[in-house]
Amino acid sequence: MIIAVDGPAASGKGTIARRLAAHYGLPHLDTGLLYRAVGIGVLRAGGDPSVPAEALAACGFGEAMLHDPQLKSEAAGKAASIVSAHPEVRAALFTRQQDFAAQPGGAVLDGRDIGTVIAPHAPAKLFVTATPEVRADRRWRELVGAGLAVERDHVLTDIRARDERDSARSAAPLRMADDARLLDTSALGIEEAVAAAILLVERALHPAANDGDR
Numbered sequence: 001m002i003i004a005v006d007g008p009a010a011s012g013k014g015t016i017a018r019r020l021a022a023h024y025g026l027p028h029l030d031t032g033l034l035y036r037a038v039g040i041g042v043l044r045a046g047g048d049p050s051v052p053a054e055a056l057a058a059c060g061f062g063e064a065m066l067h068d069p070q071l072k073s074e075a076a077g078k079a080a081s082i083v084s085a086h087p088e089v090r091a092a093l094f095t096r097q098q099d100f101a102a103q104p105g106g107a108v109l110d111g112r113d114i115g116t117v118i119a120p121h122a123p124a125k126l127f128v129t130a131t132p133e134v135r136a137d138r139r140w141r142e143l144v145g146a147g148l149a150v151e152r153d154h155v156l157t158d159i160r161a162r163d164e165r166d167s168a169r170s171a172a173p174l175r176m177a178d179d180a181r182l183l184d185t186s187a188l189g190i191e192e193a194v195a196a197a198i199l200l201v202e203r204a205l206h207p208a209a210n211d212g213d214r
Helices: 013-024 032-044 052-057 063-067 074-083 087-101 114-118 132-145 152-168 190-205 207-213
Strands: 002-006 028-030 107-111 124-129 181-184
Touching (some): 002 114, 013 190, 028 087, 032 052, 032 063, 032 074, 032 087, 074 152, 087 107, 107 114, 114 124, 124 190, 132 152, 181 190, 190 207
Parallel strands (some): 002 107, 002 124, 028 107, 124 181
């Protein structure tokens, strides 16, 4: 069983994907960490994330890199959004993600192109979103909680810029798969969002059993 969870930054998709993985006893992969690892690799090498060749050279990182605390930084997020627009980088990480999805028993993957590119055959697909303002507030609170001095308006500007880059890129742009189920978390708390996600997955996996809910 493969569950694909897509959506923009700070929509809650990561938290929801982790909780779905725990609920169904499946391994979980935050595919955004792969692109953050590439972005940080480029920056540490003194390179430019906007240069395809330099981004591609940083794709050979080991598994240990995915546990680097720096991957959660805003710098990593910005760099990830830039390197993820390079078709060469997406191609280099493609097999790695597909192999994770194809493991026996299934998996939960979250990102921006899981349901459209990585696992279009997934029986359960969610597209998790929220308004830019709500997402910016969540990210701002997270950063402030981590001890960082950031302006809320700056975070909102960054969120909108990332949305534009992710949606406008030519390689696997952020979009909702035709057969995905939409989950707007703007007005939902964590537990409410997780409960709604489980319900949507159940409806996707067992459509006949839920005919009466329509």
